[in-house]
Amino acid sequence: MTTMTPRFAVVGHPNKGKSSIVATLAQDDTVPIAPTPGTTVRCQHFPMRVDGEVIFELIDTPGFQRARRALEWMKQRETSAADRPRIVREFVETHRGGDLFVDECELLGALVDGAAILYVVDGSAPYGSEYEAEMEILRWTGQPSMGLINPIAKRGDHIAEWTAALGQYFKIVRVFDPLTAEFEKRMELLKAFGELREDWREPLARAVQSLVHDRSERRLRSARVIAQMLVEMIGLVLNKRIRAGVDPERYRAALLEQYQSRMRALEQSHRREVESIYDYRRVHRHEPELEVLDEDLFSTRSLMLWGLTPRQLIATGALGGAAIGTGVDVALGGASLALGAGLGGVIGAASAWFTGEKIAEVKVMGLALGGMELSVGPMRNLNFPYVILGRAVLHQRIIETRTHARRDELDIDAQTEMSSAKWLAARQRKHLERLFARIRKGAGDHELIDTLAYEVKDALGNVPAIPARQSPRD
Amino acid sequence: MPTPLEEYLVFRRRLEEEGDADSPERAERDREIGRGLRHLTGHPILQLRAWLAAVGGAGSATGERPLSAFRLVSVILAVAGLAIGWGSAQLVFAYDGSRPINVVDVLAVFVVAQLLLLVLFVIVSLPATVAARLPGIGALADGVRHLSPGRLAPVIARILPHDLRDGLAGLVDAGPEEPQRLRLRKWLFAQLSQAFAIAFNLGAVLGGLYRVLYSDLAFGWSTTLELEASRFHALIQALAGPWAQWLPAAAPSLELVETTRFFRFKEGGFPGAPSPLGTDVLTLGGWWPFLMAAIVVYGLGPRLLTWGFARWRVRAACHESILALPAARHVLEHMNAQLVETHGAPSPELSEGEGKVLARSRAVDETSADVIDWNGVFTDSEHARERLAQDLRIHALRYFSAGAGRSLDEDAETIARAAAGEAEVIVLVKAWEPPMLEFLDFLNDLRGALPAARSIGVLPVGATAADRLGVPSAGDLETWRSSVGALNDDRVAVAEVDRR
Numbered sequence: 007m008t009t010m011t012p013r014f015a016v017v018g019h020p021n022k023g024k025s026s027i028v029a030t031l032a033q034d035d036t037v038p039i040a041p042t043p044g045t046t047v048r049c050q051h052f053p054m055r056v057d058g059e060v061i062f063e064l065i066d067t068p069g070f071q072r073a074r075r076a077l078e079w080m081k082q083r084e085t086s087a088a089d090r091p092r093i094v095r096e097f098v099e100t101h102r103g104g105d106l107f108v109d110e111c112e113l114l115g116a117l118v119d120g121a122a123i124l125y126v127v128d129g130s131a132p133y134g135s136e137y138e139a140e141m142e143i144l145r146w147t148g149q150p151s152m153g154l155i156n157p158i159a160k161r162g163d164h165i166a167e168w169t170a171a172l173g174q175y176f177k178i179v180r181v182f183d184p185l186t187a188e189f190e191k192r193m194e195l196l197k198a199f200g201e202l203r204e205d206w207r208e209p210l211a212r213a214v215q216s217l218v219h220d221r222s223e224r225r226l227r228s229a230r231v232i233a234q235m236l237v238e239m240i241g242l243v244l245n246k247r248i249r250a251g252v253d254p255e256r257y258r259a260a261l262l263e264q265y266q267s268r269m270r271a272l273e274q275s276h277r278r279e280v281e282s283i284y285d286y287r288r289v290h291r292h293e294p295e296l297e298v299l300d301e302d303l304f305s306t307r308s309l310m311l312w313g314l315t316p317r318q319l320i321a322t323g324a325l326g327g328a329a330i331g332t333g334v335d336v337a338l339g340g341a342s343l344a345l346g347a348g349l350g351g352v353i354g355a356a357s358a359w360f361t362g363e364k365i366a367e368v369k370v371m372g373l374a375l376g377g378m379e380l381s382v383g384p385m386r387n388l389n390f391p392y393v394i395l396g397r398a399v400l401h402q403r404i405i406e407t408r409t410h411a412r413r414d415e416l417d418i419d420a421q422t423e424m425s426s427a428k429w430l431a432a433r434q435r436k437h438l439e440r441l442f443a444r445i446r447k448g449a450g451d452h453e454l455i456d457t458l459a460y461e462v463k464d465a466l467g468n469v470p471a472i473p474a475r476q477s478p479r480d
Numbered sequence: 481m482p483t484p485l486e487e488y489l490v491f492r493r494r495l496e497e498e499g500d501a502d503s504p505e506r507a508e509r510d511r512e513i514g515r516g517l518r519h520l521t522g523h524p525i526l527q528l529r530a531w532l533a534a535v536g537g538a539g540s541a542t543g544e545r546p547l548s549a550f551r552l553v554s555v556i557l558a559v560a561g562l563a564i565g566w567g568s569a570q571l572v573f574a575y576d577g578s579r580p581i582n583v584v585d586v587l588a589v590f591v592v593a594q595l596l597l598l599v600l601f602v603i604v605s606l607p608a609t610v611a612a613r614l615p616g617i618g619a620l621a622d623g624v625r626h627l628s629p630g631r632l633a634p635v636i637a638r639i640l641p642h643d644l645r646d647g648l649a650g651l652v653d654a655g656p657e658e659p660q661r662l663r664l665r666k667w668l669f670a671q672l673s674q675a676f677a678i679a680f681n682l683g684a685v686l687g688g689l690y691r692v693l694y695s696d697l698a699f700g701w702s703t704t705l706e707l708e709a710s711r712f713h714a715l716i717q718a719l720a721g722p723w724a725q726w727l728p729a730a731a732p733s734l735e736l737v738e739t740t741r742f743f744r745f746k747e748g749g750f751p752g753a754p755s756p757l758g759t760d761v762l763t764l765g766g767w768w769p770f771l772m773a774a775i776v777v778y779g780l781g782p783r784l785l786t787w788g789f790a791r792w793r794v795r796a797a798c799h800e801s802i803l804a805l806p807a808a809r810h811v812l813e814h815m816n817a818q819l820v821e822t823h824g825a826p827s828p829e830l831s832e833g834e835g836k837v838l839a840r841s842r843a844v845d846e847t848s849a850d851v852i853d854w855n856g857v858f859t860d861s862e863h864a865r866e867r868l869a870q871d872l873r874i875h876a877l878r879y880f881s882a883g884a885g886r887s888l889d890e891d892a893e894t895i896a897r898a899a900a901g902e903a904e905v906i907v908l909v910k911a912w913e914p915p916m917l918e919f920l921d922f923l924n925d926l927r928g929a930l931p932a933a934r935s936i937g938v939l940p941v942g943a944t945a946a947d948r949l950g951v952p953s954a955g956d957l958e959t960w961r962s963s964v965g966a967l968n969d970d971r972v973a974v975a976e977v978d979r980r
Contacts, residue, residue: 021914034823043914043959052824057511066824071917078888109917131912132943136855136884162943220820227813285823324620448608450659452804 012062012206013121014199015049016154017113017144019137020069022128023156023184026411028052028066030184031192033285035410037066049112054213061213062199062206065121067113073140076110080146090146094118114147122202123151125176128158129165141175150202153179177202184411189221192409225406228280229463232398235276236458237450239269240391240442243383254380265382270296273394277401284405293418296397327354384446391442392430395462403469429468437461484795487529488664488802489544489651494532495807504821507814509535514815524812525799531811545647549640550668553633553648554675561629561676565683566690573691580700580742586771590684591719591778597677598782600624605670605789629676630669660804664797671794674787681780685772692768699767700742713737716770723773730769740767841961844872844937844975849904851876852894852926854919855883857908857941864908871949872939877903882922891922899929904937906975911940911952915963927969937975938964 016024020043029037032052052064070076080093095118101107102115117123123144127137144151153172155165165181172179182195193214200210244265246257273296281289331350385391401418408416430438441458482490498506513534520526572589575581603611603621611618625631637648652668654661691697701712713734717724724731802808851868858864861879868874878901882894898905905926909919927936940960942950952960961974 019914020916032822032824036826037824043916043963050824052822055819055821057515057819058508069914069916072921074883074918075888075921128912134855134884134910134913136913138884216818216820217822219818223813223817230809444609447612448659451663452660452800 010205010209011060012199012203012209013065013116013119014062014124015065015067015113015116015121016124016126017067017117017140018069018126019128019140020071022069022126023158023411024069024126025066026184027124027126027154027156027182028064029411030187030409031196032064033410035286035288035413037410039411039413043069047109047112049116054217056212056216061209061216063121065116067116068109070113070140070143071109072107073110073143076107077139077143080143091118091148094143094147110143114143117144117147117149121149122199122206123147123149123176124154124199125151125172126154126156127168127172129155129168129181130157130162132162132164133167133171137171141172145175151176151178152198152202155179155181157181157183184409187409188407193217221406224283225402225466226459226463227283228402228406229466230455230459231276231279231283232395232402232462233455233458235272235398236391236395236442236462237445237455238272239385239394240445241384241448241450242268242272243381244268246380248378248380252378254378257380261380261382266296273397276398280398280402281405285410286405286408289405289408289416291416291418293401293416296394324351324355327351327357384448386446388439388442391438391445395438395465399462399466399469402466429470430465431468434461434465434468438465484798485550485668486547488798489547491528491532491802491808492805493544494535494537495802495805495811497537498807498811504823506810507819508821510811510814511817511819517815521816524803524808527812527815528802528808531815545643546651547647549637549644549648550633550651552640552644553636554672556636557629557632557672557676558679561679562683562686565680565685566687567683568680569684569687569691573688573695573697575691575695575697577698580698580740583699583701583740583767583771584703587719587774590681590771590775594677594681594779594782598786601670601673601786604628605793625666625669628669628673630672633669633672658804660797660800664794664801667790667793667797671787671790674783674790677783678780678787681775681783684779685775688768688772688775692765692772697765697768699765699771700740701737702742709738709741710734712741719774719778720770722777727769727773730773732767732770736766841957841976842937842973844874844906844939846873847904847906848875848877849906849937850878850880850898850901852880852882852898852905852907854907854909854922855913856881856885857910867949874906877901883919892925895922895926895929898926899931902934904935905930906937906939909938909940909960911942911950911956911960915960920963920967923964923972924967927967927972932971934971936972938972939975 016028018024025037025039025046028050029035029039032054034052037050038046046066046068048068050066052066053060054062054064076097080090080097083093083096084090094114097107098111098114098118102111104111125141125144127133153168153176155168155172157163157165169179169181178198178201180195180198182191187195196210196214196217200207242265244261246254246261248254248257277291281287327350331348397418404416404418438458438461441454441461444454510531513531514527517527517530520530568589572586573581603617604625606614606617606621608618611621633648634652637645640648652665654665703712713732716732716737720731803812851864851874853861853864858867861881865876865879868876878898880894880898882891886894907923907926909915923936923938930936938960940952940956942952942956957974957976964972964974
């Protein structure tokens, strides 16, 4: 990393949401966040890289523990204001490795190495003068700084009070809730980081541009996953071969259960894939199970010889008959005026029709040549694709809107009103319907999936952002 | 240069090793490769080939069971085709001297029937969407597909060793959810069928030549139709059109056509009777160059073309199948999109609650105590005394301040003054603020300064309004009990307000 790379140390009192802010900005749900203070004991680095190049770095730090004592140590050595950054450095060098100022050395170490300060406070709790010692130490470092007011617990509104207090110590003061901040708000904050130093503006602008582009790419990748899921779910067919004479009704319930479970498994697997696209590794979901109850799903057809369907058998019979008839025509030197081929075709088709079922019952080495086939799927219900699309889009939007600081369950059940796919424009419905019809006919190549993915991405743009809900635990 | 099928198998194996799950390390590696291949953007197969060369470990498909099985089945089908073609030629060119070989029969079997089969191949080759639009063609194509010799591959595989049988199944078995693999199967079977047909035609040509070389054949033509020799000659000329210019010996003349016609009944004789022909008997063998050329041009030639077409479709289907592999999609996405990473190194797991000691908790009610306000819970000591008395029934005998806004020396002085009394000491703290080491240092010093008989109660207070003390949350209380518990001193408890 070059010396010019912007670095931002997120510092403050313990338990004021520093790690939550880092988790949200770094899009990392593995950052340890707990209601108990002192969870972060060592600096954790979160470099933002574009193609391997570090554009900026966030540093999660432990909170101040003995700020007054540290400030007193520094004050004892102060000779002039210009000396203060050197004294802070000396403080770190003197106490590093000792037991007294472990957390202070850890966090100030990042600052003396050139990181800017993002000082985090809880805007829902009242301001207290106990913060002044640490803010003073931060001022001594001489590093560019920003105050971030994080309204953690919604127990009160002390933002104005904090804004006034922080304004005395920090160049820029912002309110930022890492649990509910939408993407645009996060980008605004990153741009504001760039205001801390003139030469950081460009890299931070580049970072924002890359993140916006990356978000669009992730949306397209999610749309492709949804498109793949639609193809697999709409076209899903399960077959059960049944011996001739056995009542297919006996197998209906089991086959439907298998079908439902396969549908659910497909949906779940694609949801995990979408979550992984957005770097969610630990999210738990609460959602209603997909119900597939459609009587039209079932079809029973006769299986004839060697797996040929009746239609195929008749076509093949006609063809065979026509071939024999053609032979007769040739033998007669054309005197039959091709009647042989025509009659042969008709006779072949008719004999296949009348004898097919009888042949199906013939057993060779104990195995019947034919039998019945009970099929479930593909889903012909015209609304079904919209139901699964609605569910998938709702899930994607919640995931896209959610911040990585949240540790609560993903409650999709509570948001079902969004899943009706009413947000589709008429033009989009028309395009989608055409694609769904192709899928029902068995198409599913990657060109179709790509086309469908672009339609889904287009549709995702119509869906309003899902408002983040505060979890009780937060 | 590997064949498309070999390439597909190599990709399948290598990408299966990659697995479906994505990982940051792989994304980084693939992007690094992709950045050097910007000129290949828009050519996914070329990109994947370059990727394969860069990541290595691909090896060769030679010796892989699916490939070996497919090749073995191709050879078996080709040998079968050759044998059937040879056998057919022996039957069609059979001559016992009783009557000449009818040229019409030869053309019917090796030209007309084959052209009909070629039409069926065209029907089978139609894309499913096109076939479905033509009435009856869809069902016909489905039916004919089952009759394709290539479909015998799984049947032939039954006689192969177990591993080869499984290998072929891994290549041609595909579910409805795998359209690309279904398409690959269709064209692999088509390629096998065309290989069979080529072998059949070769067999027919070789069989025919064998009969010509080792027998003395007599050809003639005969039909029940009232067909003039000149019209039959015109038909033959049309058939011989493709080669008549450069192979005139294989284009029968009108004279040959006229002289080799034979009838069921002529001059009182039957076909079994001695030859009634007055012409030179050598001319009776003059048809064979034409018949051989007809088989080559109308049987073998088109089959070579359809084999080439099937191979071309196999190549396209192999590429489609490669691109349909989930890992291939991930690789291409990584190669083509800017890699944006924001995460840090894996964080250590939290061990919440492990080894945690909670301080003793006790209720405070109707107490007289020395009170120390830590970090300015109250800004005004009179207001503090009033609220403590009214809300908590605590009578503050003496009221001290410590922490924020004071120096460490002033805190030490407060401890010394508090130690001078005899009553219990209650330390007021802000419940919503986390207990820090600075406070625990103070508490420790206070404990050290007080005689053993004097207890200390740490009283977390919720945010206060003007007329009421706030009640701390259960979570805040737990946090304080946990931190004070770290002192491991029974004489220091977390005091709880009697909420009655």
